[in-house]
Amino acid sequence: MQKPILLTPIPPPPPEQRVARDARFAAEGERRHRYHLPEALDSANPIGFRTRVPLTMDEAAQAAALLSLEPPAAFVPPTAAPTEAELFEEASLGVLSSRQSTNYRGHRQVTLGPADAATLAGLLRRLDGLDARPGGSPVLDGAAYAHVGLSRPYRTPFTFLLTFIGHQPVASLLTVPVRAWNKKFHYQDDIPTIGYLQHLHIGIWAEALERAALLASAGRRRANVLMAPFSGPELQAKNAAVLAEIEALVGLTDADRAVGWRVCLVAQVGDVTTPSPLTPEVCRKVGANLLAFRSERIQPGVNAEDKAPPAYQTRQDMEVPQGLTEMAARAAYNAFYRWTGVDREAAKELMLLERIDVLTPNGKERLRAVRTELDAVTDKLVAGIPLWADLPTGRSLSKNAARGKKAFGLAGQRIYVGGLAPKKVDAAGIGFLHAVRAFGAAAARSALVCELAGCIDLPAGCDLLAGICLMAGPVNQNDIGKQFYGGADLLSGAYPDDEPCALLVWTLKAKTVADPIGNEEQLLNAKQKGALVDLRAAPHEVAAVRRDGKIEPIRSREGRVNAERAFADVGNFVTDHEGREIPGNRGSAWPEAWRGSVW
Amino acid sequence: MSALHYPTPPAVSLLTSFLKRGAWKGTLPRIEARADAIPTECAAYAKVCGFAAPDPLPLTWPGVATVGLQLAIMTSPAFPLPVTGIVHTRQRITRRRHLRAGEALSATCVVDGHRVARSGGEFDLVVSVSSAGEVVWEGVTTILTRPIKGHGGEREAVDAPPPTGALVRSTRWRVPADQGRRYAAVSGDYNPIHLYGLTARPFGFKAAIAHGWWTLARALAELDADVPEACTVDARFVAPVTLPGTVTFEARRSPEGIGFEVRGRKVCIVGRVVG
Structure with a gap:
């Protein structure tokens, strides 16, 4: 059993020592730098520039339950079909934000409806090396839907740089291209800890998925996340036949496989009878906070x-x-x-x-x-x-x-x-x-x-x-x-x-x-000035649903893509001292007609 | 009074309208045009404007579907002013209830007199759309025309003030260079100022500009469910959206309704939706 967590408040310093982020827009003619608020945000990502939401002790005590969540033991028939809006907010807390500080786009997810989720459950039961779970099989029946997580090796400008290190002066003319070849086609890493990064991120994502399912459904649903059978080449080889069937179910192509995409986790999501440890209001506050961290x-x-x-x-x-x-x-x-x-x-x-x-x-x-x-x-x-x-x-x-x-x-x-x-x-x-x-x-x-x-x-x-x-x-x-x-x-x-x-x-x-807005801007804006181009993924770039046998990106329809910020009702958007918001930061809700049930 | 009964102007009227030249003094006569049926198939239009669905009909669609009526009036021999150089300055829409695809709708359009504004004359094209004899949608399109001499006085205050209240939407639109052509294809409004930079320049624009109707429609599509079924929209076109461009859309809720604004380098549209 996991032990309960009690959140301990931090005593603030005396008022005269408290300082706040000097968040302000550059004055006209003033040279902009990374400590100014950006002029505008142009982004399809659901996060935007957010501030933390204060929690009372009581709310924090509720939120603490998220730190010792047990996986669900069973699902019950859903009381309501999952909606597109819920899936969006779940993805916002999961695949779209679980890695907070890099522009490494190494995760994608495909969400299966109830019928496909049942097929998937059958496939999961055939896998070797399933996650240990006291009291029986970790695979559950009756999921309302299931996410199949895909990941690829960690590759960023930093890993490109690593290609050039550790070579002998003359031999480097040969050893650098050899290493680059092995990185690209055999997924070999320059140093072991770069390879481990992919797996650290998968673990972070798996954690986030458990909380995301609960928060996005206001406590009605839980995620049963499985990742053991997908970790490591030995298990992948053992499970190759079943994995191929799962990959076919989520539309993984040969081109995807060639650049290293593989199934890395599965999250079965369904309704539970266990009472929610958080009230719906606290779910919203905590969800908005998770996006702000x-x-x-x-x-x-x-x-x-x-x-x-x-x-x-x-x-x-x-x-x-x-x-x-x-x-x-x-x-x-x-x-x-x-x-x-x-x-x-x-x-x-x-x-x-x-x-x-x-x-x-x-x-x-x-x-x-x-x-x-x-x-x-x-x-x-x-x-x-x-x-x-x-x-x-x-x-x-x-x-x-x-x-x-x-x-x-x-x-x-x-x-x-x-x-x-x-x-x-x-x-x-x-x-x-x-x-x-x-x-x-x-x-x-x-x-x-x-x-x-x-x-x-x-x-x-x-x-x-x-x-x-x-x-x-x-x-x-x-x-x-x-x-x-x-x-x-x-x-x-x-x-x-x-x-x-x-x-x-x-x-x-x-x-x-809090850190200056510029720290985020470093990651978001290649030029680090002016209107931001958000380099964080848009929902349609990394999340899709399978419907009627077709894989369709979420939040991309009729030429429109997402402009909504998840948990926007909490209103934790960055402002200047006069309460002015960054244009484009608050976003705009996805059309109501498209937010209904998915399957 | 002249009464017209055709939804689209004959080509010859259109041509003669272009030939009307010079300053004009007088009073615009009452001219009325009527169409027994207006189209309700607008899937392509809904997509170009960003509406989630073509049914119920987008709030702006009856206005677009009756452009032919408006043109019929402005190109009729009884209408003394040229159709070239007119500027759409304001749009007011009142919807009593949702209009459905396939519903039998008829429309009338009336112009009756004009007002003298600062930089020209203004007249209203009043469109009423009816279903089974009941008016369900009304639009007042205010047009500025230069051949009527303006009074040259102080610039009028914008009737629809900048939105105030709690910010409910704030987003950016990238408006592509071909937006005018895409909208023209679904609305039938092929005014050259909207198509290419080259075709816009002879009319005094440095680049093509987006249709005012499109900008308004896109704004209302963005407001989506915040626009109640029975509502009145009042929008003022302050400056055009230059193509290609990026503009910010903002909407604020107050007890008076939802105020919205589309802003590029300067304000393009400011308006309000009242339920």
Whole structure:
């Protein structure tokens, strides 16, 4: 059983120390920068620029139930057919937002109606390596619908850069193309932790799906998410015949397969008799909050840019309650247990966590050592990038690599380095890639503890009290050191006997000012100025439904695409100090006639 | 009074209308045109304007379906002004109930006199659409025409003020270069100012501009279910939407109704829907 989570509020600093995001539009003639509100948002993505919604203690207590959700034991006949609007909001909390901070478009989902979901259930029962579930088969009958999740290897501009690192000066002329070939056609990764990123993201997505189904249906429905039989090449080979049938059901083409798309999870969604732990109103508030959470990279007064407004330059020494970190850890162990089936005590053994308490002298020293080590790796890889590739591109490769020092900078009151020991995972009878997925889920759930706790009784004028940044960058940097320069794993000091593999770093910041809008703009707007072009996916680009045997993208009809923001009724849209909104940010509801039942 | 009974103007009337030239003084006579049936098949129109469905008929469709009547009046020998150079400045629509596809609808259009405005004369084309003898839809299309001398005074305040109240919709539309041609194909309004930059330039436009009727229809399609079945829409066309372009649509709810605005570099349409 998972343990209940109690959300602990963070005491705000005295009023005179509170600051708020200086969100304002650039004045006429003023040069715009990333701390200004954008002139407009032109996006089909359901998120937009959102602010956190304060939760009362009572609401937070309800929301805490999302951090120890058990999978449903059975579905009951639905009281109402699922609507297009519900599927949209579910997708908004799932495939469209579960990865918060990258423009890696590595997930797609196809949703099957009740008849196809029944066919799928039959196929699932034939799979080897199904998720462990006490009390019988994890596959349920009577799903109202089912999502089939697809994913592909993690590929971004950063992974392109990695192609050029770790080569010998002359041999690189041959070894770089060979590695590029293997990446493209054999899905080989430059360093192992890049390969693990795909699976960390799948775990995060699986977690999000459980909450999404509940919140989008105001507690009426639950998701039964299965991912074990789809993780790892061995199980995929064993299950190849059934997987081919599932792939045919969701219209996966040879072209899709050629670029690495594979089935990575299935979520059966159906009505349950279990009472909802959240009232419909709290479901809306929490849903809107989940869309508002962002990676919080900036710790005011520590790693803010020089040009940042004064609000970001003032150090805030806020205390993180011990109870909060304990609950974050409990949520992580809950999640690891949920996704692997190992008991919670075993989960504590398997999940390796090094806590860096930045507020203590030892913590400060450790943080300095980590930073120095990572910076040294960056220096080595910049020096080693082949000149034949770097010079013709205006040294863009080495310049981008050097930016890692800033991008991977660690700051926060609490920093955790997390990972797994492959041998211990193997001994526990868990496939390593499945454990990596469970680890991603655990990290996301523990982060959510902090993010939700950070919304409790937000004082007026504060943007937030706690934010989190889940970072793979420092781990990847460390892995480069391990693979090419003889470095040690980030966790090897804390776990010298376990041959650990660090997977993620999460940094917790308690503060009263959210990161500038520019942090999002960096990800959204290639030019980083003016009207935004949202690079986040639109619903029709990543989510589809199967209807009458055809796969149809959602929110694309009669030449129109989505302009609606999910959970918009909560109204948590960014404004300037005078209450003016960013034009286009609030969005516009999808036509009522198209929001009805899907099947 | 002249009474016309054909839904579309004969080509010869259209041609002679283009030949009407010069300043004009006088009073516009009452002219009435009538059509016993107007089309209700508008799937292509609904799609181009962004309406979710062609049934019930989009709020703006009767106005488009009766353009022939309006043209019949403006090109009739009794109408003293040229049809070229007119500007659609305002549109008022009152709908009593939903109109259904396949419903037998008839229409009348009347012009009766004019007003002197700042930069010319204004007249109203009043269209009434009836079903089984009952008026179910009315439209007042206000047209500015230059051959009538304006009073040249202060610019009139825009009747429909900028929307106020709680923001309920805010979105951006990318209006493609071929929008005018796409709309022309479904509405029959092939005015050259809407088709290409080259064909718009002789009429004083730097680029093609979107049809005012399309911009209004797109706005009402965006409001979707916020537009009640029985309603009155009042919209003022302030500036054209240049093609291609990106505009922001915003709607705000207040006790007076839903105010909306389409804005590019400047305000293009401002209007209000009252239930």
